[in-house]
Structure formats: C-alpha cells, structure tokens
Amino acid sequence: MLHFVIVPKKQKTDSKGIKFSKNVVIGIVIAVAVASLAAYFVINSSSNGGVPFFTPAKNNFIVAKYYQDSGYAFVSKSTTSGKKSPGASSVNPAIHITLGSVEAIHMINEDSDSGSKHNINIDEFNVHSRDLGYFESQAITFVADKAGTFNYYCSIHPEMKGSIIVE
Ligand SMILES: [Cu+2]
Structure with a gap:
C-alpha cells in the first residue's frame, strides 16, 4: 500500500495556507498507512462469509x-x-x-x-x-x-x- 502526497506549488507561495513541516507530513503519511493497514486487518478478521464485524464476540x-x-x-x-x-x-x-x-x-x-x-x-x-x-x-x-x-x-x-x- 503506497501513499503519495502531492504538494501543489501554489501552497508553497500561499502564506495564508497551513504549512506543514517535512516531519509533520511524513508523520501524517505514516499515520494514514497504519490506519489503513489496521482497517484492512479488522475487515479481514471475519472468518465466514467475508462479512466484517466490529462487535465483541x-x-x-x-x-x-x-x-x-x-x-x-x-x-x-x-x-x-x-x-x-x-x-x-x-x-x-x-x-x-x-x-x-x-x-x-x-x-x-x-x-x-x-x-x-x-x-x-x-x-x-x-x-x-x-x-x-x-x-x-x-x-x-x-x-x-x-x-x-x-x-x-x-x-x-x-x-x-x-x-x-x-x-
Ligand atoms: Cu477428538
């Protein structure tokens, strides 16, 4: 699972826009990757019928x-x-x-x-x-x-x- 972050050039010159430092952007990319991976495993933890469930058994x-x-x-x-x-x-x-x-x-x-x-x-x-x-x-x-x-x-x-x- 790859996540590309495209930062438009406009944002760099727009001083009103929210600017993220390089480290924050990397942090967000990692957080999104971890979250999607976690969701993937939760959905695939169902054992019959492929029906995802979220309630405790x-x-x-x-x-x-x-x-x-x-x-x-x-x-x-x-x-x-x-x-x-x-x-x-x-x-x-x-x-x-x-x-x-x-x-x-x-x-x-x-x-x-x-x-x-x-x-x-x-x-x-x-x-x-x-x-x-x-x-x-x-x-x-x-x-x-x-x-x-x-x-x-x-x-x-x-x-x-x-x-x-x-x-
Ligand atoms: Cu037996």
Whole structure:
C-alpha cells in the first residue's frame, strides 16, 4: 500500500495556507498507512462469509477430554456460577446461540489421559480448528448467520459431537 502526497506549488507561495513541516507530513503519511493497514486487518478478521464485524464476540469455551469409562468427549466449560458436576449433561453439550450474533468458539485440548489430538468443526459456519495437542487451544470467531440445528464435531473421533442450536 503506497501513499503519495502531492504538494501543489501554489501552497508553497500561499502564506495564508497551513504549512506543514517535512516531519509533520511524513508523520501524517505514516499515520494514514497504519490506519489503513489496521482497517484492512479488522475487515479481514471475519472468518465466514467475508462479512466484517466490529462487535465483541460471545465466548463459548469447549474442552476435549478422555474418560476411562465413556471415552472421548467434548465438555462445556461454563463461565456461569454453579456446581461443578461432571455429570452427563455437560458431556457433548448443546450450544445455544442467538441468530445473527458474533460467536467465538474457544477449543482447548485437556486430554492428558489418551494424549490424542483433537479438533473442532462446524461445517455450516466454516469453523475448522487445527489438530490440537495436549493443552493447545484455538479460538475461532464466526457470525451465526443461519438458523437451525447443526453439529459440531471432532473429525478424529466420531463420538465427539454435539449440537449447535441457532435461533
Ligand atoms: Cu477428538
């Protein structure tokens, strides 16, 4: 991205005009370049549909685990207060999302027991994480622009899957 500043000759002779010193002009050129670069990255930070968004995303934390008795599973990491019960309700939880909202899926692999890698995918929203090793995490932001019930899943372990309900 190049920015050319053309200073007309008139301006130099016009004593009423605002004169900028060379350093100020260079400063403005740099500021404009930085601002356009920042805008470029903000607009390109959208992950599905190329729709730019500027609102903070709602966070959804999900953890990949392995249980001796039940095998591989996604577990929700609720940020709301309440009892920490590792009951069946928190395994492969249904994620409820408001239509049109900006959502961030934070996936964390806390599977130290099997040592397997895990990933998370939501095909309809073009969400595909890397294969994450133990204690690796990845956050993926998307716009929930379709209503309905969709699956999130780990492509390595078919039993790791749950519903995303957008309404
Ligand atoms: Cu997995």
